[in-house]
Amino acid sequence: MRILIIEDDKSLAETLRFQLEHSHFETDVCHDGEEGLHFIEQQSHDLILLDRMLPVLDGISVLKITREKNISTPIIFVTALGALNEKITGLDCGADDYLVKPFEFEELLARIRCILRRPPRWEGSKPLNFEDISYDVEQKKLCCGSLSCSLSAREGDLLEFFLRNPGQTIPRGSLLAKVWGPDAEVEDGNLDNYIYFLRRRLKSVKSSVNLKTVRGIGYQLEVSHV
Template sequence: MRILLIEDDEKLCESLVFYLNGEGYATDTCHDGLDTLSFIKQCDYDLIILDRMLPSLDGLNVLRQIRSKEITTPVLMLTALSDIDNKVEGLDAGADDYLGKPFATQELLARIRALGRRPAQLKNIKQLTVSDVTLDLNTFILTGPSHNCSLSKREAALLEIFLNNMNTLLPRHTILSRVWGPYSPVEDGNLDNYIHFLRRRLKTVGSTLKISTTRGVGYTLEVSHA
């Protein structure tokens, strides 16, 4: 399960990421409400944990924006506003569950497991088609004009970010944070290795897509005109 945690308290974020990663969840973090939709555009999340009190754009308005885009990803809202009116307001805006602060980590994990048991038909379709390739995020199968091939989970997560950001230069630190997590002690060389793997996979399926390098900055997925 891949989780987006939207919380402006960075110390709390770091603590929650530690526990969530320890349970086997891949977790991205966002500290500002205005950045939420860009995160969701870049990755297909299984669950969003959303703080009610955020800078720039509060959690309730973030939630309304998410639902206005017909994004059905389950949302667990966190808040220090524990009165019944605030809970009703959040649920009516589209939250799937509500957890008041402070909370026990065990309860948070239990609620995550419960939301993860939602029927599959209520979740987003896990398939991306861009240019001449289709990536199935359930099976990690990449299909191109001439062949298909299996990807590792890490390769699929990396390619997913590129497919959601065609023709956009993605900085190395952004890719590392999204795929390996913001607090993972991954080495830069690991990213270079996985870029090499993805280039081979795209060639295997006969795709015209290529990953270009901007030395010292990052990578761009684009159509090769060669």
């Protein structure tokens, strides 16, 4: 599981990094809102810890832009702004939880576990679109122009996760956890097999979209320029 920490207090950020990695999470750290948004747009994380009072771009702006881009990664505000109206604003803008500084790490860890146990928060059932493809989630139907094909349940869940995280490089561990479940005993080879199946499906409808292998990390849905 990978967590992004967006916190301008470098001492606190490094403390959180150390504690989370000691608790077997992988972490990325950045110290301003603009850099944090770049991380969010380029890489998939299982959860984001976001401060509100950030330089360059404040936390509320980062949250709003993230949700406007249909990126549904869970976000916990970790902030010194603890007034009731500030909590309400943060949650209404799309945060999944709100933790006021100072806090005990054990409480943060419990909140992280609680959020990661939840099923993915997919909103609505309208078709998902990316470049020249459209995917009907309910019917498990992939379309490109006049061509279409049906996907298996696992293929559909995998494609849906890619489509709900557009343009992001998604780590193998995140794919396994989100599609098979965080506690599922599944071999890496199963993921490779389903990536192969999805690539065949995309070719069968003559789409320009492909699943790019990002060496050492995972996969990214992209447009082929060949």
